[in-house]
Amino acid sequence: MHRILIAGFQHETNTFGATKAKFKDFQEADGWPGLLQGDNVISGTAGINLPLAGFVEAAQQAANIELLPAVWASAEPSSYVTDDAFEQISQMILDGVASAGQLDGIYLDLHGAMVTESHEDGEGELLSRIRAIVGNQLPIAVSLDLHANLTSRMVQFASSLSIFRTYPHIDMADTGIRAYAMLRRHLSGENLYSAIRQAPFLVPLSAQYTGATPCQELYSLLSVENGANTVVSDIAMGFPPADIFDAGPAVVAYGPTQADADHEADRLIEAIKASEDLFDSALLSPTAAVSKAMAANGARPVVIADVQDNPGAGATSDTTGLLKTLVDCKAQKAVLGLLNDPETAAKAHALGVGGIFSVELGGKSGLPGLDPYHATFKVLALSDGRFSFSGAMYAGARAKIGPTALLKIVDDTADVCVVVGSKRCQCLDRAIFTHIGIELEKLKIIALKSTVHFRDDFEPIAECILHAEAPGANYCRLDDVPYQRLRPNVRRGPRGNLN
Ligand SMILES: [Zn+2]
Structure with missing residues (x-):
């Protein structure tokens, strides 16, 4: 033995x-x-x-x-x-x-x-x-x-x-x-x-x-x-x-x-x-990504990955750059997930479905340049954040992301929703959206806070996938990163600069 x-x-x-x-x-x-x-x-x-x-x-x-x-x-x-x-x-x-x-x-x-x-x-x-x-x-x-x-x-x-x-x-x-x-x-x-x-x-x-x-x-x-x-x-x-x-x-x-x-x-x-x-390190500006997604006329939703705010890579998952761009560009049938903001989720739960409130959403990490997004939201749906994942990567696991809310931004020109949770969790599984009642196939744009892991579960339903460079702590443009301790002969990315 x-x-x-x-x-x-x-x-x-x-x-x-x-x-x-x-x-x-x-x-x-x-x-x-x-x-x-x-x-x-x-x-x-x-x-x-x-x-x-x-x-x-x-x-x-x-x-x-x-x-x-x-x-x-x-x-x-x-x-x-x-x-x-x-x-x-x-x-x-x-x-x-x-x-x-x-x-x-x-x-x-x-x-x-x-x-x-x-x-x-x-x-x-x-x-x-x-x-x-x-x-x-x-x-x-x-x-x-x-x-x-x-x-x-x-x-x-x-x-x-x-x-x-x-x-x-x-x-x-x-x-x-x-x-x-x-x-x-x-x-x-x-x-x-x-x-x-x-x-x-x-x-x-x-x-x-x-x-x-x-x-x-x-x-x-x-x-x-x-x-x-x-x-x-x-x-x-x-x-x-x-x-x-x-x-x-x-x-x-x-x-x-x-x-x-x-x-x-x-x-x-x-x-x-x-x-x-x-190695393809190209990223689109948030405006370019949203414009491209809005111009797509396929039958399936375009997925925009908010690659730098991926909590699975240690980012805060509460940056609002891409969300703001979706609203500013007047995007239609768009949803973004999963944004971590326990305070806002709690407010939505206190108000209940149908409630309308103004709040400073996200941007609470204190990291420089990552500001909240001030808007008025309507509560469309609520969940306790407990559900089974449905994709292969988290197969067999159960989510416990705390009180979660589906909020719609009150705006005459844009049709943008956001799923707000109470724990950082990478948006790599469709169940994060579907468990709260979202029918993903009916959307035009799915924006999600993940870098690559989402591909396994979302690629089958996506028209195409775009990488947006909104602010976040999972730096993907490495030449700009303030490294101090790398080996002296290591370049910051393929064909990148030496320290
Ligand atoms: Zn890994």
Whole structure:
């Protein structure tokens, strides 16, 4: 019997975000479960498209694996993880390791872009602390997000890193299954050598879609073979709104010899470098995007992605630049979601359906240049923000976004609605609109606060997709970002400037 400790600790840190991730943010449920401990780690994630759930499902099919669940915690992307939160959750994992007795291996469901108040490389720090307890020989298989900012510490302290290969991340559970396959190789005594290479330029999230060139071709270079003595590798596209030394795309490879690993890592990094001109980082001004959407005369709605205010990348999700442009341009049959403003949602709930009120909507983060939008709104519908997601990425998960309201802007010339919620949640699933009674197919314009993840659920109903450059903390025009800590030889985007 192999005794395997499992744990998860996920945070994607946008160091330019407005609020830090505190312990309570990890305790609370959002699109994903709140903090889980002990046996609840398995029961609370079962059936959800999460790496840990995939790992557990694969492991439970083996007769000789005993799983020892310690803790699973995630918080919506934001600015730095507080030292308090990092220390508390890390300690739960370390206590689990220390009290588990004889262990044969560890699996960790991590993100790879966690920055804490004290540590630029949260995952590398956690792994080094685990190694201090278990030594260098115990197998530690780790799964990471495609947006990991890979570091040599992660590669040094983990026995293997398995990384999502799709953005939108529809393969999160599948990545847990791949991490399980790697753990089996470690348990069988196979000795694997590793190599890491980092790219010399950042890639904005808006150019990382794996359904289009060049990411589609780059990810097709990865082998699906994972048997004994095979070479395995992965690509992380990196998380650019993170002002850290190791930000940016990187590759990791494992092979039976050091030469195998080096050769594979070189092959992949050269392919990324050769693709530099193919990353499409173009964004439209909000006015250009709305005008183009209004001029479209297809039968289906045009989707405008408010790419820089994506809470899933740590933005505030309450900027109003695109909403204001929709009204100013007199857009018709338009809706925007999901705008986070608990105060306004509470007012709408207090008034009830049919109520009319004037309010300063959104823009409450305090970040410079992100102002509220003053208007009069009519309450069209209300919900408690609890519903099941219907798309593939959040499959199996239930939303808990608090009191939610569908508001129509009172205006004689524009027909624009906004879905206002009470918790930051990326608008990547149609249920955010449909659960409150919106019939998406009847709209002309769907504006949503997401960068790429929305594509999986919305592309099938969209006439076309436009990227709008309204203000927000998920910077996608990287040349303008006030970086201080990047590696000196890293350019700010494909063909971007050096620091
Ligand atoms: Zn990601």
